[in-house]
Amino acid sequence: MSIVSLSSGEPTCTTEDVKAIAGANGFTITPGSVDETAFLLFANAFDATCEAIENLPEYEDPRLKPVIVDGERQCHRPDAVENPLNAWAHKTTLTIPSAKGPLAGRTIAVKDNVSVAGLPLGLGCSPGLLKDGKHPISPIDAIVVQRILAAGGTIKGTATCENLSMFAVSYTSHSGVVHNAWQPGYATGGSSSGCAALVSIGDVEEARQSGKDTRDYPLGEGVDLAVGGDQGGSIRLPAAYSGIYGLKPTHGLIPYTGIAALNPLIDHTGPMTRTVEDAALMLGVMAGYDGIDPRMTPESPMPDKVPDYARDLQAWIAGKEKAGEWTADGAAKGLRIGILKEAFDVIGLDPAVADVVKAAAERFRSLGADVNEISIPLHKHGAAIWTIAARPMMPHFVAGNPPDLLSHTMPHLQPNKIGQDYFDTLAHRNPAAVNILMNAAHLQLKYGPALARKAHMHVWELRDAYDKALEECDVLLTPCNNTVAPKHPASTAKTEDNPDGCSERIMDLFEPAIGNTLNTCSFNVTGHPAMSMPVGWGKVKEGDGRLPIGMQVVAKRWDEASILKVAKSWEVGGRWTDSR
Incomplete structure (x- = not known):
């Protein structure tokens, strides 16, 4: 023609x-x-x-049709009385009464970038950044939502997330700050901020019931489990700040279909839970090839080949018990623990946090593990490699462009053209989202595409370096966050004079987040599974309170089982909440 x-x-x-x-x-x-x-x-x-x-109508893959649930899909935006931590974006109750799977009776929240049919998809951002000036109502269920409902779970709503999922602390969402359940006024971490707060409510309530915490302030309704998202640490960082377990699985283990992306290279979704067992249970429900997500590869297991992580963990413990090893001096016998030397040299690491994590790592010796310090010099460059490798594509997705490989895009989610309105809306709310655009343009104008290509080469080098280290040990241990959760900047408080909670001084917003991802983001580009587990407490910088400290556990790709074993064996020496 x-x-x-x-x-x-x-x-x-x-x-x-x-x-x-x-x-x-x-x-x-x-x-x-x-x-x-x-x-x-x-x-x-x-x-x-x-x-x-x-002129063609939009097409929605029938595999993403909304799951038939009990009753109509309805939701509401809870007010401050119902939502004192500002952790909920929208509340609902979705369940399949006939489903009798492993999540039966459990309540779940999903990050507000996950498609739940009938609910707004908020992304933590101003509706003015989106087409028609409003958050779209999702017509589809993300694959992870389908699997959770099919497993008997009850989805209670969407959880507040940081603006466009681009911040490591919890005060950039358009709806305002998300409070730490252990210390209102302090951060929960980001970008899966609401997820962490909602799950940690259960531990705070337990501490109150046992008399360990005598304070009384409103928490609102929490959940048993949550689905977070992680591009540079956005599951692990809020988990560490909030005293829960946050697992970023191997890249390609859990399908990302139906979730708003930042870059397929680094997009991950995973469980956020109060216990190791729940992390294992939820991982088994969520994991497995879906036939749609291009992040999945021939290494990704088919759904019927996904390990039963929860059952396997219990079988391992039972074997230990039979051998008389599930004790305070034998629970970790046979495990090889590597303490990543360079992870304790990162800029901004609070010595108090380093001491708590080192003590937690050393506990494995008394538990019978083989514990050694492991040096990976390239880890010092991990954050830089992540930044340059991932940054050029991120504005592509912010603008609503499809990825290079075929995937199920979300046509109902259409950002407005990036321009002055984007800057004016975000510069004093979430300057990181603006900075990402500036970085990408800087990279292109000064260096061209060659530097990003070079960074991709070094991703393979970094993966190889971690793989070689993990031949000597089963897991690597690092601090997760550099500090305990910081106090929310005073300038983010919503007042009559500042109804949007925007800060006049950009650095007031940026400074508390600087360096937070130095030990987490490199595992997003290499694809290794990593989990934050709570291991102790640290004093807050302003005031007399204390907040949780998390330790990151990293394993070989596709070896989430080792992470779960290591975390569970550590608890035989005492729960983190009992530490001082």
């Missing part, structure tokens, strides 16, 4: 359009030339092709 025959109706492109299109690519076409005439014809033919697709 000829180019001319592809065009129908009156031409829609002009020579000015051709000039602009050429300019966007950095070249010019001589006005009035034969070349200009030819490319004007090409432009009109191409525009006719664009219109043909634009």
Whole structure:
């Protein structure tokens, strides 16, 4: 078919359009030339092709059709009385009464970037950043939502997340700050901030019932489990700040289909729970190839080949008990523990946090494990490799562009064109989201694509370095966060004079988050599974309170089982809440 025959109706492109299109690519076409005439014809033919697709109705894969639940899908935005921690985005109750799976009777919240049919998809951002100036109502259920409902779980709603999932602390959401359940006024970490707060409520309530915590302030309704998202630490960081377990699985183990992406290279979703057993249980429900997500590879197990992590963990413990080893001096016998030397040299690591994590790591010796310090010099460059490898693609997704590989995009979620409104909305709410755009442009203008290509080469080097270290040990241990949760900046409080809770001084927002991901983000690009587990307490910087400290446990790719064993064996020496 000829180019001319592809065009129908009156031409829609002009020579000015051709000039602009050429300019966007950095070249010019001589006005009035034969070349200009030819490319004007090409432009009109191409525009006719664009219109043909634009006129088609949107298509939703039937595999993502909403699951049939009990009753109508309804939700509401809870007020401050019902939602004192601001951890809920929207509340609902979705369940399949006939489902009798492993999550029966358990309540679950999902991060507000996960599609739940009938609920708004908020992304923690101002609706003004999205098409038509409002958050879309999702017409689909993400694969993880389907699997949770099929396993008998009850989804109680969506949890507040940081603005566009681009911040490591919990005061950038359009709805306002998310309070730490252990210390209101302090951060829960981000970007899965609401998830961490809602799950940790159970531990706070337990501490009150036992008399260990005599304070009385409103918490609101919590949940048993949550689905978080992690591109640089956004499951692990809030888990560490909040005293829960947060597992970023191997890249490609859990499908990301139906979840708003930042970059397929680093996108992960995973469980956030109060116990190791629940992390194992939820992982088994969520994991497995879905036939849609391009992040999954031939290494990803089919659903019927996913290990039964919970059963396998219990079988391992039972074997230990039979051998008389499930004791305070034998629970970790046979495990090889590596303490990652360079992880304690990162900028901004609070010595008090380092001491708690080192003490937690040393506990494994008394539990019978083989414990050694492991040096991986390239770990010091891990955050830089993550940044340069991942940054160029992130604005691509913020603008609503599809990935390079076929995936199920979310056409109902369409960001507005990035421009001055984007800057004005976010610069004093979440400057990191603006900085990512600035970084990507800086990278392109000064270095071109060569530097990002080089960073991708070093991702393979970094993966190899971790793989070699993990031949000597079963897991690597690192601090998770550099400090205990910081206090929310005073400038983020919503007042009559500042109804949006925006800070006039950008650095007030940035400073508490600097360095937070130095020990977490590298495992997003290499794809290794990593879990934050609570191991103790640290004093807050302002006031007399204390907040949880988390330790990161990293294993070989596809070896989540070792992480679960190591974390559970550590608890034989005493629960983290009992430490001082």
